[in-house]
Amino acid sequence: MLQVRNVxxxxxxxxxxxxxxxxVAKSGFVGIIGxxxxGxxxxxxxxxRLTDATSGEISFEDQNVLALQGADKRAWQSQCAMIFQQFNLVPRMDVASNVLHGILNRRSTVSTMFNFWPDDDVLKALAILDRLGIAEQATKRAEALSGGQQQRVAIARALMQDPKVILADEPIASLDPMNAQIVMDSLRRIHDEDGRMVIANLHTLDTARRYCDRVIGMRDGRIVFDGTPDQLTTGVARDIYGADASFSESATSTSIDALPSDADADYARRMLV
Ligand SMILES: Nc1ncnc2c1ncn2[C@@H]1O[C@H](COP(=O)(O)OP(=O)(O)O)[C@@H](O)[C@H]1O
Ligand SMILES: [Mg+2]
Structure with a gap:
């Protein structure tokens, strides 16, 4: 259970x-739009805890998150994995090593420097990549992958931490509609199968409606909507985005028939049947 109070x-x-x-109850899938x-x-x-609050409280499973320091703060950061719009991979490093860097804080500097990883960790990384449909990319440099594949590597790196919470900051804002769908399907599947909480900032309304159990609308730092996708009507969206703003209703809608037949499309089909 996550409780955010007057932050x-x-x-x-x-x-x-x-x-x-x-x-947020134990394993919600929450979208934040605005x-x-x-904010x-x-x-x-x-x-x-990448930045400090001025006031307020956040508690997660009775842990006072905003008060954590030192090793406790790092432990929280590994339980609470981040995914970014720009993937934040090490571009020249291979995919498997990028995933293994999800557990960097548990490793000694020397073993990391020489890229010595225990077999169990390597096997775990490969299993996670396989789960995300990109095991065959494991030895390639991250920079050689498509954006959608790179974001799945970032998700794999997050899963390597075995996080309780996944925070995704506009995870599909840099992706084309097909890859956006694959990445959102992956996040949703991880949520459904593993029971991990997901909080995702999303830039399109229809993505929030389609994937989230609950949507929070922010405007000027404040929550102006908190409800189910059904309650997120066009009128409510105008309140969230402002009457003068245009908001995208359909930027991520795509037809399965129109998917090109590359590896990503095969993965998309497997996810969707
Ligand atoms: N490091 C910072 N220094 C000063 N202002 C900031 C900083 N980060 C964010 N802001 C301001 O805080 C507000 C919220 O920004 P942000 O959280 O990035 O919004 P969003 O992600 O919804 O686009 C904006 O007005 C932004 O300019
Ligand atoms: Mg932002």
């Missing part, structure tokens, strides 16, 4: 996150 983050006079409160500058990224960074 505020000021930058100078401006509240990037303004008195935000909500609870226009650029609404979505700042909120995820607060949760992961």
């Amino acid at each position: 505020t983050r000021l930058f100078g006079q401006k509240a990037a996150v303004d008195n935000v409160s909500f609870d 226009r650029s500058g609404a 979505k990224s700042t909120f995820l960074r607060l949760m992961n």
